[in-house]
Amino acid sequence: MEHDLHAEIELPLNLDTVFEFFSKAENLERITPSELKFRILNPTPVPMQVGTLIDYRLQLFGMPFKWSSLISEWDPPHSFTDEQVKGPYALWVHRHSFEPTENGTRIRDHVRYRLPLSPLGDLALPLVKLQLRRIFAHRQQAVQDALMQTKASAG
Numbered sequence: 001m002e003h004d005l006h007a008e009i010e011l012p013l014n015l016d017t018v019f020e021f022f023s024k025a026e027n028l029e030r031i032t033p034s035e036l037k038f039r040i041l042n043p044t045p046v047p048m049q050v051g052t053l054i055d056y057r058l059q060l061f062g063m064p065f066k067w068s069s070l071i072s073e074w075d076p077p078h079s080f081t082d083e084q085v086k087g088p089y090a091l092w093v094h095r096h097s098f099e100p101t102e103n104g105t106r107i108r109d110h111v112r113y114r115l116p117l118s119p120l121g122d123l124a125l126p127l128v129k130l131q132l133r134r135i136f137a138h139r140q141q142a143v144q145d146a147l148m149q150t151k152a153s154a155g
Helices: 015-022 027-031 120-154
Strands: 002-011 053-060 063-075 079-086 091-101 104-114
Touching: 002 120, 015 091, 015 104, 015 120, 027 120, 063 091, 104 120
Parallel strands: none
Antiparallel strands: 002 104, 053 063, 063 079, 079 091, 091 104
């Protein structure tokens, strides 16, 4: 069974500034909760474009694993999509979109995912949803902190 996750935040920053932050794969380490021990395995900087493969190592519930993502869509400065090629999900498609607003930029995350070993794997759905909500809440706060710090030091 396929599931969806939506997250949204608006920041008082211009579209180009926000997209530039997200276009640097190494910023993923900055916005991922530290207990996940997230590390990019590719040499950095990672050239972001359609076809880029990004390899990570992380830990979830104490279990280490590798994750590979493919950038399947790249439309600067409006959106990009990464899709899990190897990892813990049967399906993981994460679309990042950026929209200018009257007060700055709206950042939207939409994730379509499917748990492994369905239908048996779906028994873990409540725990997975809770963990994903927590990770994305942390991510939103970390993005806001990082980008607003950049704005303050530039201003």
